[in-house]
Amino acid sequence: MNNRHPTSFLFDVVIAGAGPVGLLLACELRLAGVSVLVLEQAEIPHSPLKKLPFGMRGLTLPTIEAFYRRGLLDSLEAPGRQAKPEGKPRKQAGHFAGIPFDYDRINSSNWAYRLPSPADSNMAAEMEPVEIVLADRAQSIGVEIRRGVRVEGFAQSADGVTIQAGDQSFEGRWLVGCDGGRSVVRKGGGFSFVGTDPEFTGYSVQVDLADPEKLKLGRQLTPTGMYFQTQPGHFGMVEFDSGASHRTGPITLAHVQAVLRRISQTDVTLTALRVATSWTDRAQQATEYRKGRVLLAGDAAHIHSPLGGQGLNLGLGDAMNLGWKLAATVRGEAPDGLLDSYFSERHPIGEQILAWSRAQVSIMRPSPHARAMESIIRDLIATRDGATYFADRVWNASMRYDLGDGHALVGRSVPDFEWTDGTRLAALLADGTGLLIDFGDRAPLRSIARRWDDRVKYVEGEVKDRLGLTALLVRPDGIVAWACEGESNPEDAVEAGSRWFAVHDGG
Numbered sequence: 001m002n003n004r005h006p007t008s009f010l011f012d013v014v015i016a017g018a019g020p021v022g023l024l025l026a027c028e029l030r031l032a033g034v035s036v037l038v039l040e041q042a043e044i045p046h047s048p049l050k051k052l053p054f055g056m057r058g059l060t061l062p063t064i065e066a067f068y069r070r071g072l073l074d075s076l077e078a079p080g081r082q083a084k085p086e087g088k089p090r091k092q093a094g095h096f097a098g099i100p101f102d103y104d105r106i107n108s109s110n111w112a113y114r115l116p117s118p119a120d121s122n123m124a125a126e127m128e129p130v131e132i133v134l135a136d137r138a139q140s141i142g143v144e145i146r147r148g149v150r151v152e153g154f155a156q157s158a159d160g161v162t163i164q165a166g167d168q169s170f171e172g173r174w175l176v177g178c179d180g181g182r183s184v185v186r187k188g189g190g191f192s193f194v195g196t197d198p199e200f201t202g203y204s205v206q207v208d209l210a211d212p213e214k215l216k217l218g219r220q221l222t223p224t225g226m227y228f229q230t231q232p233g234h235f236g237m238v239e240f241d242s243g244a245s246h247r248t249g250p251i252t253l254a255h256v257q258a259v260l261r262r263i264s265q266t267d268v269t270l271t272a273l274r275v276a277t278s279w280t281d282r283a284q285q286a287t288e289y290r291k292g293r294v295l296l297a298g299d300a301a302h303i304h305s306p307l308g309g310q311g312l313n314l315g316l317g318d319a320m321n322l323g324w325k326l327a328a329t330v331r332g333e334a335p336d337g338l339l340d341s342y343f344s345e346r347h348p349i350g351e352q353i354l355a356w357s358r359a360q361v362s363i364m365r366p367s368p369h370a371r372a373m374e375s376i377i378r379d380l381i382a383t384r385d386g387a388t389y390f391a392d393r394v395w396n397a398s399m400r401y402d403l404g405d406g407h408a409l410v411g412r413s414v415p416d417f418e419w420t421d422g423t424r425l426a427a428l429l430a431d432g433t434g435l436l437i438d439f440g441d442r443a444p445l446r447s448i449a450r451r452w453d454d455r456v457k458y459v460e461g462e463v464k465d466r467l468g469l470t471a472l473l474v475r476p477d478g479i480v481a482w483a484c485e486g487e488s489n490p491e492d493a494v495e496a497g498s499r500w501f502a503v504h505d506g507g
């Protein structure tokens, strides 16, 4: 592409950033029929930091469900989900501040309204394949992705946003900043970003050691921080220096060696530095996710320490929540308040994750108080109730949006019902259309579905286990908007539905 000639395009939505969040959002918007342009500053989508071991990301249940429901799980699963030998689950299921909890202690029957499904336990995935799968899907359904284009600024009017990228400009009716933790869109849009300052500088490095036998594998807490050697020469390190060393200059071999010596209190010698990046536990969140026609999602809206392994999941959850709402807004089908519910639903989830990451930092500090607390958590996590609690939080298994009073399932992810002909609920959500599921008295709800036309799919028939329910209304993102046991009142379904799409005249 010739970058020297200014060009102007009109898209419904322009997304800054082709990271995982920008790409999933693009897929969701396009699925709902709106035109999308993604602008990405990097020329190529590859980086050693997106590959193993540094590119390994833990995926939580809402993320895996999202991929499953959009037919993307199989593409990610082969390398990502570790085999369960002889039908037995893997031992370590996750961790809190590096303290592991085991599968065989988790009592997932405590988690309400979950059915067995291919998306019912966590998995690991490599960043690069995740981005490639999402980029392929986006392009296959008509999203335009332009690489090597850095968004530098924008101006919004009542009708749209003009985006500046070098000597090019692009026009969209909406702009979404998915441009990561140092988001240009967030800064240019004047969004406040508030939270807590860092306590440490963290490093992910790959090095050659002259004397590898001096440092143990696994996680080691030390008087100045922590190091974690996954395989010889691959380190995660945390030094409690208030973040003083983060991005102050290039990360050199001499610097990494000095940090590793200070943390490990061992006189190790590095002979080569192959990969290095640093990060901190700064935890900040935007106080608004939307200003006019400009929105934020993913790391652009919230940052925290990667220790909890939650940031990607949090951002992908933003994309699933925002996609159908923004698409409905673009199409003029959104009732009042729908787009604002993106913030009211997602901001509290972000707050919880930031708090969870701070709690982990607090027991990693090199202090007697933190060590004492760590030993209590270690005891608790080894119990059945403890492991179940930590798994629930780390996997985000019981995530619930506050959609008001109603059935306990409202605001939660819909169970993966299996109809007697073998159809699974996830397959019905693949095209991103909401569902009105009727297990009971068919006539009244069928007539409601007719009023809603093709914006909601009416589904009837027998399922293997209906969990005592007679009817449900499910949003395009798989969240239950209304649920009923016993005789259903169709007007309740109509009221719940009216909160997420405008009903036709006479409807």
Ligand SMILES: Cc1cc2nc3c(=O)[nH]c(=O)nc-3n(C[C@H](O)[C@H](O)[C@H](O)COP(=O)(O)OP(=O)(O)OC[C@H]3O[C@@H](n4cnc5c(N)ncnc54)[C@H](O)[C@@H]3O)c2cc1C
Pocket: 016, 017, 018, 019, 020, 021, 022, 039, 040, 041, 042, 054, 056, 057, 058, 059, 149, 150, 151, 152, 178, 179, 180, 181, 183, 184, 204, 279, 297, 298, 299, 300, 306, 308, 309, 310, 311, 312, 313, 314, 315
């Ligand atoms: C060491 C480490 C381990 C982690 N482990 C986990 C884990 O196990 N689980 C988990 O859930 N999360 C984890 N995370 C966090 C996770 O990687 C991030 O939260 C996630 O990548 C955020 O995705 P994003 O799309 O919002 O932003 P990014 O992945 O940062 O993508 C932003 C994209 O925008 C582009 N961009 C930036 N500025 C511009 C611009 N001005 N114009 C155009 N393009 C731009 C960038 O090039 C990039 O491609 C980890 C992070 C680190 C550092």
